[in-house]
Amino acid sequence: MNLFLSQEQEEIRELVHDLCLERVEPRAAEIDESAEFPWDIKELFAKNDILAIPFTPEYGGVSGSALTLIVAVEEISKFCATSSLILSVQSLGSLPIWLAGSEEQKRKYLPPLARGEQLASYALTEPGSGSDAGGMRTRAIKHGDTYVLNGSKTFITGGSVADTIVVFARTDQDGDTPARNISAFIVEKTMPGFKVGKLEKKLGIRGSPTAQLFFQDVALPAANRIGDEGEGFKIAMRVLDHSRPGIAAQALGIAEGAFDLARRYALERHQFGKPIAEFQGIQFILADMATQIEAARALTYAAGDALDRKLPDIGVSSPLNG
Numbered sequence: 001m002n003l004f005l006s007q008e009q010e011e012i013r014e015l016v017h018d019l020c021l022e023r024v025e026p027r028a029a030e031i032d033e034s035a036e037f038p039w040d041i042k043e044l045f046a047k048n049d050i051l052a053i054p055f056t057p058e059y060g061g062v063s064g065s066a067l068t069l070i071v072a073v074e075e076i077s078k079f080c081a082t083s084s085l086i087l088s089v090q091s092l093g094s095l096p097i098w099l100a101g102s103e104e105q106k107r108k109y110l111p112p113l114a115r116g117e118q119l120a121s122y123a124l125t126e127p128g129s130g131s132d133a134g135g136m137r138t139r140a141i142k143h144g145d146t147y148v149l150n151g152s153k154t155f156i157t158g159g160s161v162a163d164t165i166v167v168f169a170r171t172d173q174d175g176d177t178p179a180r181n182i183s184a185f186i187v188e189k190t191m192p193g194f195k196v197g198k199l200e201k202k203l204g205i206r207g208s209p210t211a212q213l214f215f216q217d218v219a220l221p222a223a224n225r226i227g228d229e230g231e232g233f234k235i236a237m238r239v240l241d242h243s244r245p246g247i248a249a250q251a252l253g254i255a256e257g258a259f260d261l262a263r264r265y266a267l268e269r270h271q272f273g274k275p276i277a278e279f280q281g282i283q284f285i286l287a288d289m290a291t292q293i294e295a296a297r298a299l300t301y302a303a304g305d306a307l308d309r310k311l312p313d314i315g316v317s318s319p320l321n322g
C-alpha cells in the first residue's frame with residue numbers, strides 16, 4: 001500500500017494492472033514491431049472506462065484526479081509504453097477544453113472522449129518552434145464569425161488518429177507581436193482543409209503515431225476558439241503544467257517494467273552454480289535501480305497530488321502564465 005494513494009486509487013491500480021497483464025502485455029512486442037496504432041487496445045480501454053479516468057463524472061468520466069491518472073499511466077507503461085500514451089494523450093488533448101473551454105464546448109466535446117468513442121490530440125509544436133512555442137507561424141485570421149486557419153504542426157502524438165485536435169495559432173494580423181497573440185482552437189478531423197502528413201519513424205513507442213498535420217484554409221467557427229483571443233499561450237503552458245507529470249509517470253512505469261524483467265532474469269540466470277542475483281555486484285545494480293524508482297515515484301506522485309490540491313506553485317514561472 002502506497003502512503004500517497006487512497007483505497008480507491010489502489011483499486012484502480014489493481015484493475016489496470018490485471019487488465020494489462022492479461023490483454024496488453026501479450027500485444028506489446030507486436031505493437032512495437034508493427035508500428036501500428038493498436039485500435040484493439042483503445043477499444044479495451046474505452047470498454048473498461050480507463051479512457052474515462054481523466055474526466056470528472058459531470059462530463060461522463062470516472063475521476064478527473066491527476067494522481068489517479070498518473071497511477072493508471074504508470075501501470076500501463078510497465079507493460080506497453082505505446083498503450084499508456086493512448087490514455088495520457090486523451091488527457092493532454094482534452095485538457096485545453098477542460099481547463100479553459102466554455103461550458104458548451106465541454107458538454108459537446110468531453111463526453112465522447114470520456115466514453116472513448118473519440119480520440120483527442122494537442123497540436124502546439126511546429127517545424128520551426130519547439131521549446132520556443134511562442135515562435136509559431138500557423139495563423140488563424142478572423143473574417144466575421146469565422147477564423148481561417150493556415151499552417152502546419154509537427155510531432156503531434158495521435159494526430160493521425162484523433163477526432164478532436166486542439167491547435168494553437170497566431171491570431172495577430174502583422175506577425176510581429178509576441179506570444180500573447182496566440183489563440184487555441186478546436187479542429188475536427190472532418191473539417192475541409194485538414195490533412196495528415198508523414199508519421200515519424202521512431203526507435204520506441206512505435207505504435208503511437210507522431211504526425212505532421214497540415215491546415216489549408218480550414219474554416220473554424222469562432223465558437224471553436226477556446227478562451228479569449230490571445231489567451232492561447234497561457235492555456236498551452238497551463239496544459240503542459242498539468243500533463244508533464246503524466247510523462248514522468250510513463251517514464252516511471254517503463255523503469256518499473258525494466259526493473260521487474262532485470263530482477264526476474266537475475267533470479268533465473270545461473271552462473272558458477274547459483275543465480276546471478278546472489279552476486280553482490282548484481283545486487284548493487286538492482287538496489288540502485290530500485291532506489292531511483294522509489295524516489296522518482298515519490299516525486300511524480302507529489303506532482304499529481306499538488307495538481308489535485310491546486311497548489312499555487314505548480315505552474316511554470318513564466319510571466320505569461322499568470
Ligand SMILES: Cc1cc2nc3c(=O)[nH]c(=O)nc-3n(C[C@H](O)[C@H](O)[C@H](O)COP(=O)(O)OP(=O)(O)OC[C@H]3O[C@@H](n4cnc5c(N)ncnc54)[C@H](O)[C@@H]3O)c2cc1C
Pocket residue numbers: 121122123124125129130131132154155156157158210
Ligand atoms: C515522440 C514525441 C511526441 C511529441 N508529441 C507532441 C504533441 O503531442 N504535441 C506537441 O505539440 N508537440 C509534441 N512533441 C514535440 C515536443 O514538445 C518538442 O519536441 C519539444 O517542445 C522540443 O522541441 P524541439 O524538438 O523542436 O527541440 P528544440 O526546441 O529545437 O531543442 C533542441 C535542443 O536545444 C535545447 N534548448 C532549446 N532551448 C533552449 C534554451 N533556451 N536553453 C538551453 N537549451 C535549450 C533543448 O533542450 C534541446 O536539447 C513531441 C515530440 C516527440 C519527440
